[in-house]
Amino acid sequence: MASRPTGSMSKTVEERDHVVIRFAGDSGDGMQLTGDRFTNATAILGNDLATLPDFPAEIRAPAGTVHGVSAFQIQFANNDVTTPGDHADVLVAMNPAALRADLDKVARGGTIIINEDSFTQRNLEKAGYASDPATDGTLDGYQIYPVPMTSITVRAVESLGVGKKEAERSKNMFALGLVSWMYGRPVDVTLRWLEKKFGGKPEIYEANVASFNAGYNFGETTELFAHQIHVAAAPVTEGIYRNVAGSQALAWGLIAASVRSGVPLFYASYPITPASDLLHELSKHKNFGVVTIQAEDEIAAANMALGAAFTGHLGVTGTSGPGIDLKAETIGLAVITELPMILVDVMRAGPSTGMPTKNEQGDLLHAMFGRHGESPIPIVAPSSPADCFSVALEAARVAIRYRTPVILLSDSFLQNSSEPWLLPDVDALPTIDPRFATPNGSDFLPYARDERLARPWAIPGTPGLEHRIGGLEREDRTGDISYEAENHERMTQIRREKVDGIAADIPPLEVDDPTGDAELLVLGWGSTAGTIRAAVQRVRGAGERVATAHLRWLNPMPTNTGEVVTKYRRVLIPELNSGQLTMLIRARFLADAKTFSKVQGLPIWADELEDAIVRMLHG
């Protein structure tokens, strides 16, 4: 075992409530890994946190260019953290391109740690700098710490017999060590992980440990850094925690739904950013009986999932924007055949290919109305990475109970970002009864209905329940094809009433209005929940009275939604689109709701929303 840093605190310690750090470097610099490790150490220390990876759009952009910059942002605090932070207090820039790409994400007066060694003439040029920003005044007003990370790392691992390239590559561990010292992160967590990861390759392991220690010791012993910063643990509910990203939580929620219903999970999907991680994660868990198929295209994926649903599986297909367009016809088929199925849409920015790696909530109206004919479908949206778990379970419950496809609207922010998760008691998770049809001797009626208007789920292989379904309009009860005028109207109404009826089966919209006399309601949905909470906390801190509510089910909405949105004199709806929920709320409830809209592929920042709330209160 390599020697550990002493960890003695010879320097002064400054207390802070919260800190935002951004690690940025070239794609090859290992910034995601660095961020991930820092996150784990932070979580184990007991801080609340939220993270956001920021990948470059190109897979292999030329090294050293702004396009090739990969970053990872984390906010951690001694209290409730709801977002990865508007602006970074600290930027670790591994090269000039990272500085150039991310300088505008650093708070004024913030700290910038640069890898001095990479600020060569050539790298500056590649990043598009005419002169060295570290010395030409560009960084005036920031606290700059130039650290020769590459050369110290190379020296630290010199004696270990690894090649120069490997040595240089471990400079991200130097950065991690340095920042770990600055914020007093536990060392053993990272060392244990290194041992697990590189235990089989002793040289690489030693090199990484040596670089990590070199970084840690550099912080402690050099005079560059005057003090350490301490962020106390956040007071949280007792229990066992882990850090979880939305894509994991969503996959595990689907698995949990399968376990708790006894219905095997069948996931078919076509690779697409940012939904592919769901396929990757689910395909690891075949020991749960999870069938995963990488289909030939988006349409096939949807149809395979639907075929599996017909056969008594929990059929799920996942995709993002362009894929949901392609699946629309199949969703219509699932609506008319009334089979349980889940469609996960991990929303991304823009029409067409748009900005695949950037975030947007642009598909709400598509999910609502994006099919020909009248084709109602339940829509549910998670509000945080960990919430993806319970939303997946919830989507499965409704799909199975009501024999209907359900659209789960996640987004790229939720999929990629992570947060600590208080692990649920798995035995206390709700069970789902699939109520498969069994023969009862009389003629089987595939479109007979129960009290929830759900039809029987009769799966092939069951003697006596042979029946035919399909995309043609059917007669109620018998399921025979029917073009009869009144029947079509009745079936249209039944399909709508069935979906509307789900409102009775979901909790009412909860309103957070501490003083009970707020004039303004901030209503949200999906991944903006954290930002809304942060902004409203600040506004309330300034003595304002503001209420909030967050919609989990977008269709149907909870039964009291109309009452809530018409009760407040003003309603503000922050959305990462041009006002799609606002349109639904206004149309449905004649409420005078206003949109706070942002469509830049970026999150809404808490401070801009704070301004908008204040303007609405006093404007």
Added chain:
Amino acid sequence: MAEENGDVSGVATLTKKDFTSDQEPRWCPGCGDYAILAAVQGFMPELGIEPHNTVFISGIGCSGRFTYYMDTYGFHGIHGRAPAIATGVATANPDLHVWVVTGDGDALSIGGNHLIHALRRNVNIKILMFNNQIYGLTKGQYSPTSEEGKVTKSTPFGSVDHPFNPVALALGAEATFVARTVDNDRKHLTDVLRQATEHPGSAFVEIYQNCNVFNDGAFDLIRDKQQGLHNQIRLVDGEPIVFDEGTRCLAFALAHLSHGPTEPTCIGVFHEEDRSTYGEAVRSQLERAVERLGPGDLKTLLHGGDTWTVG
């Protein structure tokens, strides 16, 4: 499943009636589809496959209605997607007998992608492609198997599209069973379908089907009793023309013997080979995962990785 539950006496008593639904077929009088339906309903009881273990899946087109006339499980899907739906069904439950009924437009035009991928995966489905070389349901446009120069409503000056050779296409897609037969030769049709049923994996059967309304007589050279005598080249395994079903290149050559049913054309089984089926491969992977990782446990899954305890 059929085999496991099968009480033999029950199987033995199955008749055509057990496979005939209460829906009245609604094809045009004289349509070749009737003969195919009768043949399928007629030979299924002999196989001892029970209706409840059988699923018919179809797409859009005249052939799509087939599903409604079989008293089995059935799924009438959307245009071109039947092989994808069937992949879901046959993979979710590899014990079922899954049939896809499709047409030349459905399978080769809008659904071409699903067809070739189902074939290469060797999904255990039997694909009956009714080739009438025309779009019937939409009232007479040329199809991807229509001959060049075909005059239809959408090609008043003649089609300039070169047609597919469906058998060659299936062979190229790595199909493990490829055959061609004709709608009006009950014996040949039944023989080919029986072999297709017995083949484990994807079976692609092109059936020359006469659309007497929009493309009457397209296959007369082959279908007609007298002309057929001269123009059918019957492929019989091991018999002259000395033929071996296991050789894909030979099958290719035979597929290309004619440019279409306008000259002497091969019918019969072109190619058959053994390859593990998709459903079985998926199932055995699930079983191996359980052997390797133990049966899935939700608590273990959630608590795997780094956790920490508060309080």
